[in-house]
Amino acid sequence: MANFFNDNESLKFHLSHEMMKEIIQLKERNYADYGKYDDAPKDYEDALDNYEKVMEIVGEITGEILAPNAESVDQEGPKIVNNEVVYARGTQENHEALRDAGLYGMSLPREFGGLNFSYVPYVMAAEIVSRGDCGFANIWGLQDCAETIYEYASKEIKDEFLPKINQGFTCSMDLTEPDAGSDLQAVQLKATWDEKSNCWRLNGVKRFITNGDADIKLVLARSEEGTNDGRGLSYFVYDRKHKAVTIRRIENKLGIKGSPTGELVFNNAPAQLVGDRKLGLIKYVMSLMNGARLGVGAQSVGLSEAAYREAFKYAQEREQFGKPIHNFAGVYEMLANMRAKTDAIR
Numbered sequence: 001m002a003n004f005f006n007d008n009e010s011l012k013f014h015l016s017h018e019m020m021k022e023i024i025q026l027k028e029r030n031y032a033d034y035g036k037y038d039d040a041p042k043d044y045e046d047a048l049d050n051y052e053k054v055m056e057i058v059g060e061i062t063g064e065i066l067a068p069n070a071e072s073v074d075q076e077g078p079k080i081v082n083n084e085v086v087y088a089r090g091t092q093e094n095h096e097a098l099r100d101a102g103l104y105g106m107s108l109p110r111e112f113g114g115l116n117f118s119y120v121p122y123v124m125a126a127e128i129v130s131r132g133d134c135g136f137a138n139i140w141g142l143q144d145c146a147e148t149i150y151e152y153a154s155k156e157i158k159d160e161f162l163p164k165i166n167q168g169f170t171c172s173m174d175l176t177e178p179d180a181g182s183d184l185q186a187v188q189l190k191a192t193w194d195e196k197s198n199c200w201r202l203n204g205v206k207r208f209i210t211n212g213d214a215d216i217k218l219v220l221a222r223s224e225e226g227t228n229d230g231r232g233l234s235y236f237v238y239d240r241k242h243k244a245v246t247i248r249r250i251e252n253k254l255g256i257k258g259s260p261t262g263e264l265v266f267n268n269a270p271a272q273l274v275g276d277r278k279l280g281l282i283k284y285v286m287s288l289m290n291g292a293r294l295g296v297g298a299q300s301v302g303l304s305e306a307a308y309r310e311a312f313k314y315a316q317e318r319e320q321f322g323k324p325i326h327n328f329a330g331v332y333e334m335l336a337n338m339r340a341k342t343d344a345i346r
């Protein structure tokens, strides 16, 4: 059976890093959950054993399901049906396999159904998933949004949304607009307080939104009239059940085609404020981006690992001048460089 964790000693090595003991102790708050939850570890060895077992499951699901599905997912891609994004068949299967294994909400505390994993195994899992299907890693990796809700939202919002993550409700982070890409201070999507309904209303357009039809959306919007920079922006959570967002189109990309990148119109969409007004960009999005950067980094390593293995396999199989091309110095040097660079970026 293919297992993308067990076949990768260089990745596994990171679990034995000398800092892991301290990292786990901090994340487990001196093992305070032990006895309260079935899966809570009693000590460092126990926690490490948990990490390894879960990584093996990620490795097996990726090797046996995600990777074999990747080609058909890329060819089929997602589509819009009745204003809803329908994933490719393989994407749906990937999603269900990881959800059923409890692999959404990996770093969330146990009280919200998470595994309370530290970032090391979470990022390792992101690399493994990316090696199997780099596009699917986007959808799965957006569970990061839960961290922002956990860190900054009110107790009511946490209780409403966080338990859903582990049940496989997907997320998106809705920042970019047609005229606000690198310059997020230019975001114009408008948030207005609706006294009658006791909620905020969102109106405007977002573009290039990964998993744009997600169940739970974190939306950056301008809540302060008369402002035109980052200090007028706040962060909101929107629930897909309101059906107040139109999916205008899905981008036709060069790669990661299984990951739907959508253009959306918010039509008076009801939403709740996350944290405090005016801190949307300068505090909450910045924090979310720190997690997203690790995810994108892991995605790059996973993709490099997959590319190296494909190239290595081909160079062993393909023969010219009566021997595998792997034996020629020019080819061998390229492979050695790929191997070294992949290990170095990890």
Ligand SMILES: Cc1cc2nc3c(=O)[nH]c(=O)nc-3n(C[C@H](O)[C@H](O)[C@H](O)COP(=O)(O)OP(=O)(O)OC[C@H]3O[C@@H](n4cnc5c(N)ncnc54)[C@H](O)[C@@H]3O)c2cc1C
Residues within 6 Å of the ligand: 172, 173, 174, 175, 176, 180, 181, 182, 183, 207, 208, 209, 210, 211, 253, 261
């Ligand atoms: C596949 C994909 C998925 C995405 N998913 C999401 C998502 O989930 N959520 C979301 O909100 N957004 C998402 N985005 C949008 C992404 O964040 C933006 O594309 C990005 O912020 C850049 O914005 P832009 O494309 O408008 O480029 P622009 O900002 O127009 O930049 C164009 C070029 O100018 C350069 N440039 C801009 N400003 C400067 C400067 N000050 N100095 C030097 N060079 C500069 C840029 O580096 C770039 O090369 C996604 C994009 C892609 C391609």
